[in-house]
Amino acid sequence: MEDKEIxxxxxxxxxxxxxxxxxxxxxxxxxxxxxxxxxxxRVTASQxxxxxxxxxxxxxxGYGYNVEYLxxxxxxxxxxxxxxxxxxxxxxxxxxxxxxxxxxERRGFIFRGIFDxxxxxxxxxxxxxxxxPMQEMExxxxxxxxxxxxxxxxKTSAVAVAEQLVSYGIKGFWNFAHIDLxxxxxxxxxxxxxxxxxxxxxxxxxxxxx
Amino acid sequence: MEDKEIxxxxxxxxxxxxxxxxxxxxxxxxxxxxxxxxxxxRVTASQxxxxxxxxxxxxxxGYGYNVEYLxxxxxxxxxxxxxxxxxxxxxxxxxxxxxxxxxxERRGFIFRGIFDxxxxxxxxxxxxxxxxPMQEMExxxxxxxxxxxxxxxxKTSAVAVAEQLVSYGIKGFWNFAHIDLxxxxxxxxxxxxxxxxxxxxxxxxxxxxx
Numbered sequence: 001m002e003d004k005e006i007x008x009x010x011x012x013x014x015x016x017x018x019x020x021x022x023x024x025x026x027x028x029x030x031x032x033x034x035x036x037x038x039x040x041x042r043v044t045a046s047q048x049x050x051x052x053x054x055x056x057x058x059x060x061x062g063y064g065y066n067v068e069y070l071x072x073x074x075x076x077x078x079x080x081x082x083x084x085x086x087x088x089x090x091x092x093x094x095x096x097x098x099x100x101x102x103x104x105e106r107r108g109f110i111f112r113g114i115f116d117x118x119x120x121x122x123x124x125x126x127x128x129x130x131x132x133p134m135q136e137m138e139x140x141x142x143x144x145x146x147x148x149x150x151x152x153x154x155k156t157s158a159v160a161v162a163e164q165l166v167s168y169g170i171k172g173f174w175n176f177a178h179i180d181l182x183x184x185x186x187x188x189x190x191x192x193x194x195x196x197x198x199x200x201x202x203x204x205x206x207x208x209x210x
Numbered sequence: 211m212e213d214k215e216i217x218x219x220x221x222x223x224x225x226x227x228x229x230x231x232x233x234x235x236x237x238x239x240x241x242x243x244x245x246x247x248x249x250x251x252r253v254t255a256s257q258x259x260x261x262x263x264x265x266x267x268x269x270x271x272g273y274g275y276n277v278e279y280l281x282x283x284x285x286x287x288x289x290x291x292x293x294x295x296x297x298x299x300x301x302x303x304x305x306x307x308x309x310x311x312x313x314x315e316r317r318g319f320i321f322r323g324i325f326d327x328x329x330x331x332x333x334x335x336x337x338x339x340x341x342x343p344m345q346e347m348e349x350x351x352x353x354x355x356x357x358x359x360x361x362x363x364x365k366t367s368a369v370a371v372a373e374q375l376v377s378y379g380i381k382g383f384w385n386f387a388h389i390d391l392x393x394x395x396x397x398x399x400x401x402x403x404x405x406x407x408x409x410x411x412x413x414x415x416x417x418x419x420x
Contacts, residue, residue: 011413015406019388041394042390078409079416093307100303101404103388109408147415172415174408178229178313180252187369188418190411194311196225198319198384199288201358201400203221205382206289 006054013051014078016041021071033064083108085145086174089161090152091131094176098150099126109148113140117157134161141168148172155179179183216264223261224288226251232283243274293318295355296384299371300362301326301341304386308360309336322354323347344371351378358382365389 024032054060054068055077075081081187086104088095091114098104099111106149116122122133132140140146149170151158158177165173172188175181178196181189234242248255262280265287285291296314298305301324308314309321316408324341326332332343342350350356359380361368368387375383382398385391388406391399 006417009408012406014413015403015409016390018409019406031310057364077413079325079412080409082416084412084415093303093310097303097307098404103405104408107409107412109404109412110399111313142305148411149385171419172411174411180226188411188414190407190414192404192407193225194308194402195313195317196222196229197402198314199225199228199317200221200289201384202289202292202294202319203224203287204398205294205357206287207216207284208396209381 010054011052013043014074017048017051018071018074018078018080021074024067025071029067031064031066037065061085080108083110084148085110085112085115086087086148086150087111087115087141087146088150088152088164089115089134089137091118091121091126092152094153095150096126098152099129101187112144113137115140123130137164138168141165141170147168148174150174150176151181152176216403220261220264224284226263228281228284228288228290231277231284234277235281236373239277240276241276247275258388282395290318293320294358295322296358297321297322297323297325297347297351297356298360298362299344299347299375300364300386301328301331301336302353302362304358305362306336308362309339319358322356323350325350347374348378351375351380356380358384360386361391362386 026181034045034048037048041048055073062210088099088111095114095116099114105111111129114126114129114132115134115137116131117134119133121131123133147170149162149165149172151162151173155177158175158179159181162173162175162181162183166183166187170187173181173183173190174195175189175191178193180191183189244255244258247258251258265283288411296319298309298321305324305326309324314340315321321339324336324339325344325347326341327344329343331341334341357380359372359375359382361372361383363371365387368385368389369391372383372385372391372393376393376397380397383391383393383400385401386404388403390401393399
């Protein structure tokens with residue numbers, strides 16, 4: 001991994017490069033120029049070169065980028081060569097939707113356990129994974145080398161549950177609860193605040209209306 | 211609405227201000243200084259002042275911000291005083307989760323219709339809303355003043371469906387399909403690319419591991 005800190009803006013764009021390169025690869029395309037990539041991704045070629053230069057370039061003057069190589073390298077930068085063990089806390093509609101979404105597993109994010117406070121659904125299964133009571137969470141996290149917790153619980157309980165999970169050894173949170181978690185700096189948090197996203201859409205609709 | 215273009219970075223932060231102010235309001239707090247807001251939101255007070263100055267300020271030297279007033283103003287900037295009529299295309303797990311999430315309605319985003327190509331679920335109801343066949347979409351959008359379409363369909367069909375919907379008069383997309391839509395510039399798109407978000411978490415885990 002690079003020593004210098006890469007900006008979160010660049011990192012936010014990496015999955016998009018990865019996605020487009022994956023599509024080119026699937027189409028059997030072997031190489032692509034930054035100009036061609038620029039046309040299909042609708043960002044400037046200079047932005048692409050600049051972003052990729054953060055990681056050492058990968059391109060060759062007059063040749064462009066080798067699609068499969070670049071795809072592999074970006075995948076490695078994104079840490080996708082390593083498997084992650086996930087638990088999901090909150091087996092409501094959204095939790096179920098995430099567990100049922102197979103693409104995450106293809107990328108190495110494996111749902112190992114599901115936890116919920118609702119006794120009525122404890123013991124039931126979602127895609128073969130048993131819903132367990134919260135009391136079993138600590139032991140499960142420690143015994144199954146869980147590094148990521150997905151929080152699909154109400155905001156009223158999310159902060160406290162996150163604190164518990166940090167003490168059990170969780171390294172990262174994928175947080176869908178509509179609240180900011182307060183966890184130590186070394187713990188990584190990626191928020192998906194759906195309401196915020198919808199409000200942003202609302203703003204853009206309002207400000208572009210005549 | 212302001213004449214000058216506000217940066218998307220500022221706009222992305224507005225829902226978070228709105229959320230924190232809503233919590234202060236619910237706690238009965240009447241005014242807050244930018245320093246207090248800074249402490250609870252964990253951004254600098256100068257960032258807060260700068261962001262809010264984009265919309266004319268709202269603060270008074272030595273008094274701070276009136277919580278209820280600022281909450282109302284930001285809500286209005288976000289366009290939340292206006293109701294939006296939504297349809298959702300794709301009644302799979304994620305679509306069902308979104309329809310079942312009541313908070314969106316409280317903010318004025320009303321799900322009016324649900325569409326799916328799967329004949330087996332057409333005619334069934336999700337939270338009282340009937341799942342309809344795609345063939346009824348055009349008429350439904352036109353007759354029910356639908357302005358936002360939520361896409362929770364596979365990426366293979368999302369681009370074509372979005373094009374259709376634009377021709378029916380849709381003004382904005384909340385896009386969960388893992389692909390970039392190609393729509394005219396006046397159409398607003400807010401993407402929720404869950405895989406991208408998870409890859410960003412993976413990157414941050416990998417780059418912060420020893």
